[in-house]
Amino acid sequence: MAAQLQFRDVTLGYDRHPAVHHLSGEVAAGALLAVVGPNGAGKSTLFRGLVGILKPLAGSILTGGLDVRDIAYLPQSVDIDRSFPISVYDFVGTGLWRVTGFFGGMGKGAREKIAHALAAVGLNGFENRPIGTLSGGQMQRMLFARVLLQDARLIVLDEPFNAIDAKTSADLLDLVRRWHAEGRTVLAALHDMELVRAHFPETLLLARGEVAWGPTAEVLTAENLLEARRMCEAFDDSAPACAVDDLPSRAA
Amino acid sequence: MIHDALIAPFTEFEFMRRALAAVIALSLGGAPIGVFLMLRRMSLVGDAMAHAILPGAAIGFLLSGLNLFAMTTGGLIAGFAVAILAGVVARSTGQKEDASLASFYLVSLALGVTIVSIKGTNIDLLHVLFGNILAMDDATLLVIAVNATITLLVLAVIFRPLVIESVDPVFLRTVSRAGAPSHLLFLALVVINLVNGFQALGTLLAVGLMILPAGIARFWSRDITGMICLAVLSAMFSGYAGLVLSFQTKIPSGPAIILVAAALYVGSVLFGNVGGLFRQLFPGRHLEA
Numbered sequence: 001m002a003a004q005l006q007f008r009d010v011t012l013g014y015d016r017h018p019a020v021h022h023l024s025g026e027v028a029a030g031a032l033l034a035v036v037g038p039n040g041a042g043k044s045t046l047f048r049g050l051v052g053i054l055k056p057l058a059g060s061i062l063t064g065g066l067d068v069r070d071i072a073y074l075p076q077s078v079d080i081d082r083s084f085p086i087s088v089y090d091f092v093g094t095g096l097w098r099v100t101g102f103f104g105g106m107g108k109g110a111r112e113k114i115a116h117a118l119a120a121v122g123l124n125g126f127e128n129r130p131i132g133t134l135s136g137g138q139m140q141r142m143l144f145a146r147v148l149l150q151d152a153r154l155i156v157l158d159e160p161f162n163a164i165d166a167k168t169s170a171d172l173l174d175l176v177r178r179w180h181a182e183g184r185t186v187l188a189a190l191h192d193m194e195l196v197r198a199h200f201p202e203t204l205l206l207a208r209g210e211v212a213w214g215p216t217a218e219v220l221t222a223e224n225l226l227e228a229r230r231m232c233e234a235f236d237d238s239a240p241a242c243a244v245d246d247l248p249s250r251a252a
Numbered sequence: 253m254i255h256d257a258l259i260a261p262f263t264e265f266e267f268m269r270r271a272l273a274a275v276i277a278l279s280l281g282g283a284p285i286g287v288f289l290m291l292r293r294m295s296l297v298g299d300a301m302a303h304a305i306l307p308g309a310a311i312g313f314l315l316s317g318l319n320l321f322a323m324t325t326g327g328l329i330a331g332f333a334v335a336i337l338a339g340v341v342a343r344s345t346g347q348k349e350d351a352s353l354a355s356f357y358l359v360s361l362a363l364g365v366t367i368v369s370i371k372g373t374n375i376d377l378l379h380v381l382f383g384n385i386l387a388m389d390d391a392t393l394l395v396i397a398v399n400a401t402i403t404l405l406v407l408a409v410i411f412r413p414l415v416i417e418s419v420d421p422v423f424l425r426t427v428s429r430a431g432a433p434s435h436l437l438f439l440a441l442v443v444i445n446l447v448n449g450f451q452a453l454g455t456l457l458a459v460g461l462m463i464l465p466a467g468i469a470r471f472w473s474r475d476i477t478g479m480i481c482l483a484v485l486s487a488m489f490s491g492y493a494g495l496v497l498s499f500q501t502k503i504p505s506g507p508a509i510i511l512v513a514a515a516l517y518v519g520s521v522l523f524g525n526v527g528g529l530f531r532q533l534f535p536g537r538h539l540e541a
Contacts, residue, residue, distance in 0.1 A: 052426070073426045080419060094420075103409075
């Protein structure tokens with residue numbers, strides 16, 4: 001199948017320090033890819049670069065002509081102002097942005113879509129609740145409902161099942177599988193190896209650079225995981241400028 | 253008797269009618285802006301902007317005397333410059349907006365004071381500082397009405413991105429590039445309404461008719477539409493009651509209007525439906541589910 005995403009020797013980071021270092025590779029259209037790695041491995045940074053919030057320090061990320069509106073992004077530590085006076089219904093409705101834009105009215109079709117999305121994540125009856133009254137799991141369900149409405153070709157989920165109980169994770173995982181079945185490309189950063197092994201055909205093991213990328217069973221081996229864990233987390237303030245040719249992972 | 257106290261001032265005196273019209277227009281434009289300032293945690297930004305436009309107004313005054321158009325233009329230029337510079341610096345460098353705004357408004361204030369002390373006298377500047385809602389001529393009323401109209405129209409255009417950016421800025425950034433422009437437009441609206449207010453209330457109190465009504469509304473409504481409506485209504489009521497109060501007593505009109513709003517605010521803090529103190533002290537028995 002054609003590549004949906006191409007990472008071309010991409011380096012992403014903050015203040016010149018790389019958090020993702022010289023990553024290259026392709027994600028096929030319709031892939032269901034788990035991105036795995038220790039804390040600080042660059043998973044979130046990679047996603048931020050992917051959705052265009054963070055500009056690469058070097059290299060490029062090609063999204064195969066996808067418009068920003070074709071990408072749905074569920075960040076990890078959501079910067080949501082939960083004290084803002086907005087109802088669950090209106091909040092989820094913002095997922096229809098690509099249809100409604102600035103002014104488009106919420107017609108009957110739109111209202112039905114919102115009702116369906118809320119039903120799909122099990123939030124019927126929560127329509128008029130202010131978002132500040134939701135629990136952590138309900139909040140995550142609501143965010144999934146918005147992703148559902150965004151109807152995006154590429155869906156990027158950053159640790160979507162963190163601090164979520166088993167029932168909620170199972171429900172939300174069903175949605176992820178449904179998106180996969182619909183032919184959408186789904187990337188998810190995850191920590192639960194059992195879950196990855198059971199449900200994600202393809203895995204990228206990241207530790208600043210790529211440790212392994214391919215079929216999940218081949219990637220999540222004991223040696224690979226150990227190598228990923230050896231990654232040094234701290235930035236070196238006095239690190240010299242990167243000379244690609246000297247990079248050990250390339251030489252190896 | 254009641255008629256004499258509450259209605260007669262407006263039927264008998266044209267300057268009172270003009271003042272009432274001005275305060276209604278100010279409420280329509282300023283109160284919704286105040287609600288957004290509050291929800292975006294920018295209440296003090298309004299205050300800082302009020303300081304930032306002061307030198308612009310003073311320069312306009314020095315160049316062409318007590319001409320409200322010149323003062324308005326000067327205030328708009330100074331305010332826009334500060335707002336846009338602060339916004340651009342915050343967005344392009346990651347410095348928090350409050351820090352960049354504080355820096356730029358202090359620069360603006362210092363420049364203004366310098367210019368005034370080199371070139372001017374400060375007698376009529378009292379008028380700029382404290383305003384005079386009882387001296388509204390046709391031109392000033394028209395400026396205020398036009399500004400209020402512009403505010404409502406622009407706010408309608410940027411309402412959706414503004415709400416989404418307030419509640420989930422990352423989401424807006426991933427679906428649209430409207431975030432930064434609508435934020436800058438919003439800052440421009442803040443400036444326009446401050447300039448609007450200082451003709452009537454003075455630079456120092458102009459922000460009062462924006463922030464206090466928003467604070468009041470927050471204690472009575474849980475959704476943004478309700479808040480905006482309540483803020484507009486309480487601003488209008490404060491304006492009307494303040495004018496009556498100032499007519500019947502020796503209190504100057506500007507402070508009278510803000511004092512009425514302040515009284516409403518204190519009442520709301522104490523007895524408000526949503527998070528008011530009284531409600532918290534005596535919440536009633538807890539519910540079944």
